[in-house]
Amino acid sequence: xxxxxxxxxxxxxxxxxxxxxxxxxxxxxxxxxxxxxxxxxxxxxxxxxxxxxxxxxxxxxxxxxxxxxxxxxxxxxxxxxxxxxxxxxxxxxxxxxxxxxxxxxxxxxxxxxxxxxxxxxxxxxxxxxxxxxxxxxxxxxxxxxxxxxxxxxxxxxxxxxxxxxxxxxxxxxxxxxxxxxxxxxxxxxxxxxxxxxxxxxxxxxxxxxxxxxxxxxxxxxxxxxxxxxxxxxxxxxxxxxxxxxxxx
Numbered sequence: 001x002x003x004x005x006x007x008x009x010x011x012x013x014x015x016x017x018x019x020x021x022x023x024x025x026x027x028x029x030x031x032x033x034x035x036x037x038x039x040x041x042x043x044x045x046x047x048x049x050x051x052x053x054x055x056x057x058x059x060x061x062x063x064x065x066x067x068x069x070x071x072x073x074x075x076x077x078x079x080x081x082x083x084x085x086x087x088x089x090x091x092x093x094x095x096x097x098x099x100x101x102x103x104x105x106x107x108x109x110x111x112x113x114x115x116x117x118x119x120x121x122x123x124x125x126x127x128x129x130x131x132x133x134x135x136x137x138x139x140x141x142x143x144x145x146x147x148x149x150x151x152x153x154x155x156x157x158x159x160x161x162x163x164x165x166x167x168x169x170x171x172x173x174x175x176x177x178x179x180x181x182x183x184x185x186x187x188x189x190x191x192x193x194x195x196x197x198x199x200x201x202x203x204x205x206x207x208x209x210x211x212x213x214x215x216x217x218x219x220x221x222x223x224x225x226x227x228x229x230x231x232x233x234x235x236x237x238x239x240x241x242x243x244x245x246x247x248x
Contacts, residue, residue, distance in 0.1 A: 144246060
């Protein structure tokens with residue numbers, strides 16, 4: 001393993017859950033981390049405090065990453081205060097679950113905007129700096145739902161599958177410039193989102209998982225941290241499934 005280099009990272013949806021675990025892990029690796037949030041300023045500020053208390057450097061940046069103007073503003077803010085984004089983690093995501101016959105068009109549009117359009121907007125916004133530096137890491141959080149589908153989540157599954165296709169396409173575009181583009185697809189991870197599913201649903205999920213337990217946000221973050229490192233410099237266009245054997 002080579003000596004770690006301190007870089008500037010942006011984690012969208014980084015104030016809690018998997019995003020926060022990713023932000024804290026990247027900070028512990030010596031990177032300056034911008035923690036993006038939409039509305040939960042207190043959670044983002046708390047994440048920054050934890051990182052700074054551990055000796056790291058962090059910044060909370062508000063912005064809806066599904067909105068082009070907001071993305072431009074937050075990228076400018078990160079660049080002004082931390083520097084050009086060298087590691088982008090597209091983590092922001094929401095669910096609006098329903099069976100397709102009952103799913104409202106706005107539930108489709110909201111999920112596609114937050115979960116997929118944001119990946120395009122943020123990746124495009126940081127690309128010029130990465131191309132200039134001839135180095136970059138773009139890592140997007142997909143889902144096993146995007147690999148295998150999930151009933152009642154046609155919108156979420158479509159968005160997460162779209163991330164995988166986007167990852168492959170962009171990897172081919174920018175690979176010659178030293179930029180890698182990868183995805184991580186978590187299974188059932190213990191977060192606020194899965195806690196809302198209820199005990200019966202969670203127990204049924206655990207029965208299908210080879211390792212017999214939910215994953216942790218830290219375990220997903222570790223995969224992201226590896227892909228962000230120089231040690232993963234020959235990996236691009238890939239999706240690492242972190243699901244404890246759910247799909248076996």
